[in-house]
Amino acid sequence: MQLAVRAERAAPPAHSAVCAAAAMAVVRLLTDPRSTDGEWSEAVGRWESGRIRKVARRARGVRWPAAQEIPGVTVDHGGAQVRAFPPAPVTEVPPELARLQVAGLDLDDDEEPKPPPARPYAAIALNPHVTMSTGKAAAQAGHAAHLLLRQSGAAAREDWLGAGLAVHLVRGVPWEECVGQAAVAVRDAGYTEVPPGTMTAIAWIVSH
Structure with a gap:
């Protein structure tokens, strides 16, 4: 599963916010009707029956809106934006995603931890x-x-x-x-x- 993290140079998100947004994007994609009984369900089932890998890529500038054009689920949380995409073999990753850098996504964190949301x-x-x-x-x-x-x-x-x-x-x-x-x-x-x-x-x- 590919994840695109918006990380603009001028106002990068916090490390913890990105991690939480990534987690939310993953589970929201997996519970999306397109994954449970729609056009993504076969790909999700095939992926979960084998080796489950996730790859986070950095997107900034024009590459972030370009990533939004690819089917997926975007979460905006705590100042971080992450989009999760239906799982696919590495050879089938759309070129718009393949161009996004994997290495080098390393962000600072907020000085103080954020309070938890309402339960659950x-x-x-x-x-x-x-x-x-x-x-x-x-x-x-x-x-x-x-x-x-x-x-x-x-x-x-x-x-x-x-x-x-x-x-x-x-x-x-x-x-x-x-x-x-x-x-x-x-x-x-x-x-x-x-x-x-x-x-x-x-x-x-x-x-x-």
Whole structure:
């Protein structure tokens, strides 16, 4: 699955906002009617039955509106904009996306963590002991939200769906405390930036 992150030079978004927006874009695409029983459903099913990969690309200037012309789902969250596209083989990535840079998406964060949204929402924590670029972290947050959507308990998942699939990136809380709450954990395949098997992100649903 390709993700396009809007990152203008003049006013770049914050690292955490991009990660949360990426996670929301992934789950909103997966729950879109076009994915559940429409024109994207076959591609989503084929992708989920194999190796699930997500790639975050940087878009700025005229390339961002060009990306909006490609079918997908865009999320605007906390000053960050991310568009998720239906999964496809690498050889079939539209040229407008293939031209977008993968490496080099590394953004600063807000000095203070943002407060969580109204419950229910998905809480995602990135492993603070692992160094990741914003592009890598956004993909890992997307993985965590994806696993949560597919593997969390039915009641909690339905509450989260009904509330609009809000996501909050947890910061400033001890990692060990977060691990104790986690419903799902992402262990990276090790293709980029981190060794294979590294736990990069965890997630859980904060209910009413």
